[in-house]
Amino acid sequence: MDDLEFRRSIMSDPKYRDNELNEAIKSSEANSKFAEDTLALDVQIAKAMNVDVPEDLADRILFNQTSSSQEDNVIRPNFARRAMAMAASVAFVAGLLVGQVNWGNIVVSSAQASLASTAIKHVIAEKPFVKxxxxxxxxxxxNAKMAPFAHHLAENFPYHVYYLNHCGFGDSNALHMVFEGQKGKVTLFLTGIASDKTTDFVKEGMVGVVEPIGHTSMIIVGDEGEDVAKIAENIAEIIKPMS
Structure with a gap:
């Protein structure tokens, strides 16, 4: 389960938990905080919507309906309408509060989720070809392949590279490289699509990281257990903008 799927599941039903959700919560402090914050907000909304109903509400409604029919159809707000209006107002305010919450580093932006998804699909599709x-x-x-992205290596690439080319990457293009990792082959994409922060992802039995490099993004994908964050850190240090 990737970060986007996790957050959609939590937002749709904050109280629901299964083995996959529990594992995602245990494996990430950000996921755990997101789940706790969403559940707390759900509890607050439930409390706000819990409006006490007087025991004689039914009698009041019947009385008001009878009275209204005898007063030339003059409509007056009764308690039931006021209670419903209050509940609707509370729900509206709660919705505004949700919109004002700064999820910050918790929520994965749609751009980064798209980069991760595109990278995973690309690795799966081309695995038989490059293996x-x-x-x-x-x-x-x-360096020759990196030139269109206005970057170059400041020193020799630190891993054995099996494959190098350009490829289509969603609506853009990317440098596509396959090199040797600790757990198996690792794939790198360098694309002109910008990203705003470093984001880890897990999907289809693979792990990855989106790493902003100037106005470009580097996406590293490896087998489960590969330290892609460390690899991305090592490579990002030697990729420099062309002068």
Whole structure:
């Protein structure tokens, strides 16, 4: 379950928990905080909507209906209408509060969710094609492929590279590289689509990270257990803008 799916599940039913949701909550402090905040807000809304109803409400409604029919159809607000209006107002204010909450680092932006999803789909689709390739790519070749993205390597690439090319990446293009990791082959995409913060993701048995580099984004995808955050940190340190 990726971050976007987790948050959609929590927002749709804050009290629901299954094994997959519990595992996502345990594995991430951000997920845990998001679940707690959403549940607390749900409890507040439930309390606000819990309007006490007087025991004689039914008698009042019947009395008001009878009276209104005898007073030339003059409509006067009764208690039931006032109670419903109050509940509606509370619900409206609660909705405004939800909109004002600064989820900050908790919610994954749609742009970054799209980058992660596109990267995962790309890795799955091209895995049969690249699995047996070993082009023994040199750093000079990597720099040539990075030129359209206005960046270059400040030093030699620190991993053995099996495959290097350009590819279509959603509505944009990307540098596509496959290199050696600790747990297996790791895929890197460098695209001109900007992202606003570093974001980790887990999906389809793979782990990944979106790393902003200037006005571009680097996406690293590896097998489960691969330390993609460390790899992204190592590579980001040597990618520099072209002067």
């Amino acid at each position: 047996d390739l070993d082009e023994q790519v040199q750093s000079s070749q990597i």
